[in-house]
Amino acid sequence: MILHDRKTLEPVAFMDGKAVTALRTGAIGGLSMKYLAKESADRVGIVGTGIQGWSHLQASIAVRGFKKVFLHNRSPEKLQTFKERIHVEYPDISVEGADVENLVETSDIIVTTTTSTSPVLPDLETEAWEGKHIVAAGSYKPAMQELPEKLLQFTKPIYVDTSTALTESGDDQGNGAPRENALFYTLEDMIEGKRE
Numbered sequence: 001m002i003l004h005d006r007k008t009l010e011p012v013a014f015m016d017g018k019a020v021t022a023l024r025t026g027a028i029g030g031l032s033m034k035y036l037a038k039e040s041a042d043r044v045g046i047v048g049t050g051i052q053g054w055s056h057l058q059a060s061i062a063v064r065g066f067k068k069v070f071l072h073n074r075s076p077e078k079l080q081t082f083k084e085r086i087h088v089e090y091p092d093i094s095v096e097g098a099d100v101e102n103l104v105e106t107s108d109i110i111v112t113t114t115t116s117t118s119p120v121l122p123d124l125e126t127e128a129w130e131g132k133h134i135v136a137a138g139s140y141k142p143a144m145q146e147l148p149e150k151l152l153q154f155t156k157p158i159y160v161d162t163s164t165a166l167t168e169s170g171d172d173q174g175n176g177a178p179r180e181n182a183l184f185y186t187l188e189d190m191i192e193g194k195r196e
Contacts, residue, residue: 018051026055028161028187029111029135034063035190036159037109037133045070045107047100047120047146049082052113052137060109061090070098070107104128112146114138123148129155161187 003013044060073079
């Protein structure tokens with residue numbers, strides 16, 4: 001990304017676009033954790049250990065001070081590298097790898113940061129999701145989907161960063177259009193306290 005002086009058009013900053021995007025997306029996920037997750041939430045589970053997984057870990061620590069983290073990644077090597085980075089940068093945090101079912105069961109907040117085209121979370125009964133806060137950050141194209149259909153059908157409300165997510169995210173669409181029975185709010189609505 002290049003930032004130009006508005007009057008002279010002279011370049012004043014060159015920024016890593018991936019890093020800026022990760023910071024922005026992690027901050028939005030952190031805001032949702034702060035405003036929407038239950039007060040007693042003290043365990044976060046992260047599916048996907050790339051740059052977005054890291055920014056959401058940082059956000060969860062900033063807004064909730066988590067000390068227990070569960071991780072899942074399809075690559076054991078990337079999972080191990082992520083764990084080692086946590087141990088170096090956050091030595092007081094307990095971290096362990098988990099299969100995705102165990103991660104869902106033991107986490108209060110679940111973060112998905114993948115580019116998957118099929119759900120990465122298990123298709124569990126409604127009761128398994130009660131009281132859990134889910135931040136699905138990876139599904140940014142219509143062909144992508146991180147969340148199982150059953151979860152998407154009963155979750156109300158669903159918060160999105162902006163209304164454009166309703167046409168961009170595969171998780172927010174059913175058969176290529178915004179889900180008919182879903183109740184959507186934006187980030188602005190969330191901060192202003194608008195709820196169902």
